[in-house]
Amino acid sequence: MQYRQKTDAELVVLLTLNDEEAFSELYVRYKSKLQYFCFHFLKVESEACDIVQEVFIRIWESRCFINPELSFSSFLYVMARNRVLNYFKHIDVENKIKDILAKQSLEEENIESDLISTEYQDILRTAIEHLPPQRKKIFNMSRIDGMSHKEIAAILNISVYTVQEHISEALAFIRHYFAQHSDLSLGLMLLWII
Template sequence: MLNDESLIRQLSLGSSEAFTAIYGQYWRQVYDFSKLYLRDKDYAEEIVQEVFIKVWESREFIKENDNFKGLLFIITRNLIFNKHRKKVNEDFYKMTILRAMEESYDIEGEIDAKDLSRYIDLLINELPPQRRLIFNLSRKEFKSYRKIAEQLNLSEKTVERQISEAIKFIRQNLLFIIYLYTVV
C-alpha cells in the first residue's frame, strides 16, 4: 500500500486509483467530523461527497507535502457552513472557537507562512466570483475602492461591503485552522 505522499502525488497527476484510495482512507473521518455539526446523516453523507468532488477538482494544486488532512477538514467546514447553515449546531462551533482562542500557543510554529498563504488562496477561491474579483483587485492589484467601483461599474459602498464580507469569511476560516491545530 502506498503512503499518503505517494497517493497525493499520483492524485495530483490525475490518478483515479489514488483518488479511490484516498477516499477510502479519509471518507469516514470527514463523515464523523460532519456529524459533529450536522444533525442529519443524509446531509453529512452529502458533505462527504462534495468534499471529495472538491478534492478531485483541485487535485493539481494539492502538493504531497501539504497537510492534506487539514485541507480536507477546511473544505468540509466550509461546505458545512456555506451550504447547510441552518443544520449546523452553531453553539458547538462557537464553543470550540472560543476554547481555541483561549488556549495560548504559537500558530507560526505549526503553520509556516507558505502553507498559510496556500490556505488563504484556497479560501479566496471559495468566495463568490464577483467578491473574489473585487477582493483580488483590492488586495493583489492594490486598487482603491473608487478605481474598482469605476472599473466594475459599481458603487464604492458595494465594493467596500464586498471586501468587508471577504475579509470576514477569511478571518472566520482562519480561526477554524487555528482550531484544527489545537485538536489535531
C-alpha cells in the first residue's frame, strides 16, 4: 500500500537498491499504458505484450544503472519505442530473405526450404531439450501451447515476472545454441524467426 503513494523517482531509488516491491509497483503503473503504446504501432496484442515484458525484464536487469533523477516514464517509452523499431527491422530483414528465396527457382526453393525446415526443427528441438526442466516447461507452455504469461504463472503458482524471466532466458539460450550449431546463413534467418 505504501508503495502506491510513492513517486516514480522514489520507486526508482528503491529499485536501484534491488527492491522487488518497488519494481512491481512500477510494473503495475506502466504495464497497460506501455502495452497500449506498443499495440498502437504493432497492431498485434501478443507482440505488444512481449515487448512490454522485455522492457521490464531489461529494467530489472539494469536497475543499478537507472538514474532516478530522470523521468522514468520517458525512459520506459524510449525503450519500448526502440524495441518496436527493432521488431520492424527484424520483420524487414525477414521479408528481404523471403524475397531472395522467392527469386530462386521453385524446385530449388522447395528442396532448400525442406532442408532448412528439417535442420531448424532438429536444432530447435535439441536446444529446447537442453533447457533446465522448469524453463523448458514454461517455454513449451508459452510457445507450443500458446498460453499467456499470466496463465502459466497461475498454473505453476509463480509470479508473472518469473515466467517472463524464464522465457527471456530460454530465448537467449536458443539463439546462442543456434549460433553454435547451424551455419551462418541459417543462423541469421533463425534469429529473426525466434
